Amino acid sequence: MKTDRQIKNISRLNIPWKTQDPFLFGTYHHERYPGGDDNLGLSHGLEGRNKGNDFSGKDGWSMYHGSHIPGFPSHPHCGFETVSIVTEGMVDHSDSMGAHGRFGDGDVQWLTAGNGINHSEMFPMLNKNANPLKIFQLWLNLPAKSKSATPYYQMLWSEDIPKLTLKDSHQKNTILNLISGYYGDKISLSPNPDSWAADPNNHVQIWTLDMEAGATFVIPPLEENVNRSLYFYQGDTVTIEEEVIESDHMVELKSEKEIVLHNGDQRGLFVFLQGKPIAEPVVQYGPFVAESNEALKKKLKEYRETEFGGWPWSTSETVHDKNYGRFSVNPDGNRTDK
Known part of the structure; x- marks a missing residue:
């Protein structure tokens, strides 16, 4: 029986999602x-x-x-x-x-x-x-x-937000939205200053992954004892090692292992969360x-x-002018329109 596995646990994806520290x-x-x-x-x-x-x-x-x-x-x-x-x-x-x-x-x-x-x-x-x-x-x-x-x-x-289009050896695409963290030499926008994610030593990653049917994607290895969770919320199947995992499942992964995702016959959508536990x-x-x-x-x-x-x-149910597009007003009144 193989004990040195990449996968720590697989569970059904329910709402709310099961999460790991931090x-x-x-x-x-x-x-x-x-x-x-x-x-x-x-x-x-x-x-x-x-x-x-x-x-x-x-x-x-x-x-x-x-x-x-x-x-x-x-x-x-x-x-x-x-x-x-x-x-x-x-x-x-x-x-x-x-x-x-x-x-x-x-x-x-x-x-x-x-x-x-x-x-x-x-x-x-x-x-x-x-x-x-x-x-x-x-x-x-x-x-x-x-x-x-x-x-x-x-x-x-x-x-x-940095968006990476990563091709595998068969020219199949995975699109990675880098909301927090890094991938290779690409770094996300800065998180909030007091966030656990603001210290790169905490290895906080928040990614969304959009995998083409049949695509392969690699999550690089890291130091031990960093929590990793992969949420497979739409698609067919994904294979990790020899484990075939259906959509609507959450997979807890080892951080010291290279993780290779082989997507199935349909477009696969995932959220990947990672971080060193706060342990408090x-x-x-x-x-x-x-x-x-x-x-x-x-x-x-x-x-x-x-x-x-x-x-x-x-009102507690505040909405804004119906003619507005995407915009933001900071507490100091500074406004950005998109």
Whole structure:
């Protein structure tokens, strides 16, 4: 029996995704929203849903916590970071710092919650006929020394994210979106300054992989004891060593091994996460993350008293002008339009 394997574990891909330290949480939403109305909400299909808490997937979509506009109205975070990757459709962001924007079609938002922030993530129904949405959200933990960091908001625009087209020996392509980390001599855009990913010695990688049918792709070896997770969320099969793995599975991989992916007969889509574990205690209560029960109680008390700065917007389901394209406004008022 072979014991020196590249694969540590294979498990069914459920929502939320199982993650490894330094990641806390991962999820993928693929929504087939219908046409919207003049207020960027849904014009029909709301009957029979649990208003404000709809995770039903009825008719191929959910409202989540939105009542008229789908999405996640204002809610708090502290002690970690969110990395939101939108591959199709648009998301409207607003937060308690005053930062806001609209992003999608390959853009990534990196938000350090740190000492505490409120934000909303709404899905504006900008089109009259159909509004498909594909979004991944990852929660990346912060070490105890950074859990009290000042919140920080950054947009990584699709046009700026390094995209590598890698050909194998048979000229089959794999497209790698380098959201965080490096591949060969290519380096990602800078992560947020207080992030665990900001130190290259922590080897944090966030990639999306788009493999042509029959393509081969190599994940290079690294030092031992770095956590690696491969999420195979769309396709047919992928073979690693001699193990044939069907889509909708997560594979935990050894970091000291070269990993060779042989894609099957269909286009294969993957998310790859890697990082040296923070290896500190984690105490979590929903979107509140701390390093101890005592620290968690203090943060909950602080939120009850301060609401992490409150909510400067007129509604918890904030969306922006329907005529806007992709844009971002930082807390200092500096605006970028794409």
